Ligand code: 13P
């Protein structure tokens with residue numbers, strides 16, 4: 508760690524204590540942010556932590572829907588998102604109004620929303636899921652017809668694992684679609700011993716080439732297995748920091764150097780310090796929406812990991 512980061516880190520850790528704060532970070536965050544966090548995890552793990560923490564303040568190092576979910580679960584806490592512009596473009600590909608319209612066209616369908624969605628969209632959904640439990644959540648439903656929003660690629664992946672009729676919203680992750688099938692084919696030739704692990708937000712043509720399709724938390728657990736020595740990583744690049752830190756001596760090869768989520772990278776040591784100093788921007792959700800959204804999130808948490 509250089510001197511500047513060392514000083515910032517010290518200030519953050521001191522102020523964190525004074526404020527009674529906990530720092531939660533997603534696996535795609537910058538390495539220096541992961542290193543100061545109390546917990547680093549996938550969307551499901553972060554929601555579980557946010558539901559349980561007894562800290563007064565949650566500093567959410569991730570994107571807007573994650574901070575919103577933390578507030579939905581813990582409304583008595585202050586939830587800080589150090590950069591208010593850190594929004595997920597996929598979550599912005601659907602509005603509550605658009606979803607209401609589609610629901611009117613499909614009266615028999617259960618609505619399942621990926622956690623990468625706004626509180627308003629969650630409030631219009633029957634149940635929420637993450638990439639770690641999507642198939643389990645869909646299989647738990649009585650309905651045979653499911654409207655899945657907003658990620659068409661995660662939805663498509665689920666449709667290969669269930670007999671339910673899946674109707675997909677046409678959203679996608681702009682970062683994961685940068686990973687092309689040709690990159691996987693080329694890297695497999697270069698590293699014939701390596702396992703290929705991809706995130707279910709990838710295109711179906713990429714998923715078809717993978718050995719494993721896992722959430723970011725699932726990938727971290729998989730990488731720690733003793734028989735796994737070399738992995739071609741088909742997801743956002745931030746996770747490579749954690750994989751290398753937890754698995755010294757193993758080889759992690761990014762499927763694409765282009766797979767960077769710019770919104771995730773808006774959270775910096777400077778913005779975390781500023782946010783703790785000013786106690787802003789605090790993410791909140793109107794109570795009426797929060798209560799409806801909480802039903803969908805709670806159902807997901809009851810189901811747990813897939
Ligand atoms: P997970 O960490 O839940 O796999 O999600 C990936 C993601 O895109 C979060 O924005």
Ligand code: SF4
Pocket residue numbers: 570594595596597598623680681682683708743768770771
């Ligand atoms: Fe959204 Fe994709 Fe970034 Fe995740 S990686 S926050 S899905 S844009």
